[in-house]
Amino acid sequence: QVQLQESGPGLVKPSETLSLTCTVSGGSMRNYYWSWIRQSPGKGLEWIGYIYHSGRTHYNPSLKSRVTISVDTSKRQFSLKLSSVTAADTAVFYCARLGGDFYDSVTYDPTHFDSWGQGALVTVSS
Amino acid sequence: SYELTQPPSVSVSPGQTARITCSGDALPKQSAYWYQQKPGQAPILVMSRDTERPSGIPDRFSGSSSGATVTLTISGVQAEDEADYYCQSSDTSGSFYVFGSGTKVTVL
Numbered sequence: 001q002v003q004l005q006e007s008g009p010g011l012v013k014p015s016e017t018l019s020l021t022c023t024v025s026g027g028s029m030r031n032y033y034w035s036w037i038r039q040s041p042g043k044g045l046e047w048i049g050y051i052y053h054s055g056r057t058h059y060n061p062s063l064k065s066r067v068t069i070s071v072d073t074s075k076r077q078f079s080l081k082l083s084s085v086t087a088a089d090t091a092v093f094y095c096a097r098l099g100g101d102f103y104d105s106v107t108y109d110p111t112h113f114d115s116w117g118q119g120a121l122v123t124v125s126s
Numbered sequence: 127s128y129e130l131t132q133p134p135s136v137s138v139s140p141g142q143t144a145r146i147t148c149s150g151d152a153l154p155k156q157s158a159y160w161y162q163q164k165p166g167q168a169p170i171l172v173m174s175r176d177t178e179r180p181s182g183i184p185d186r187f188s189g190s191s192s193g194a195t196v197t198l199t200i201s202g203v204q205a206e207d208e209a210d211y212y213c214q215s216s217d218t219s220g221s222f223y224v225f226g227s228g229t230k231v232t233v234l
Contacts, residue, residue: 035223045161045169045212047223058221062127094168111175112159112214116168 002027004095004117012124018082022095022117029053029073033098033110036069036080038091039119046091050098050110051078085124092119128152128217130226137232144200146229148213151194156215158196160189163210163228172211173198200231208233 008020022034036048049059051069059067063082071078082089099114130150138144148158158176161169172183176191186201200207213226 044228045214045225047225060222109220111157111216111220112171113161113169114171116170119168 002115006095006117006120013126018085020080022078024076031106034078035096035098037094040091087124090124092121094119128224132226132229135230138203139234144203146198146211148226149195152218153194159214160198161212205233
């Protein structure tokens, strides 16, 4: 069963760039979509964006100007960068795998989040 | 932007039935998924494609769909079911993922 683990600094200064990495174990990264989701304190879940194993990305329009997601399949990792952070970006950040129905052995329609990391709290403060 | 609407809270006595609704304009076209989240933990998938229960999820969890509303039902609620529940779907293009605001289920 695939497992995901977030890592990165827990404290970031305002106006700087938040960086997190997700390490994938127990399964292949190939042919899957990998995503970042955040949850502000006491609030709900917000999808940030996804990356396909090939490097193709798609971002939430509300964050698109500040988000970059990258992948390194040789290291079994994908990463999130969120620039120009403010206190409003303080959140628990989750990495997750997008699941769905496979049309064939390599192609599927990503519809939901079937595996999650435990989450990483990132606080934006000076 | 696309939104999914859930009630903020549902309270139920042990052994009774809890029903959590989720409404959204695209739900007649797009499937809904439900996640359970307990304090300090990551969400886990408890219902897939409106009505399909993932492996390992107790059969007291069931899902239904009617038009623009989907419902997660917990029959014979147990204390361990106390948690936040989020519905999730996508917009009509299928490329924007959205979560409902969450429903806190309290077992009295």
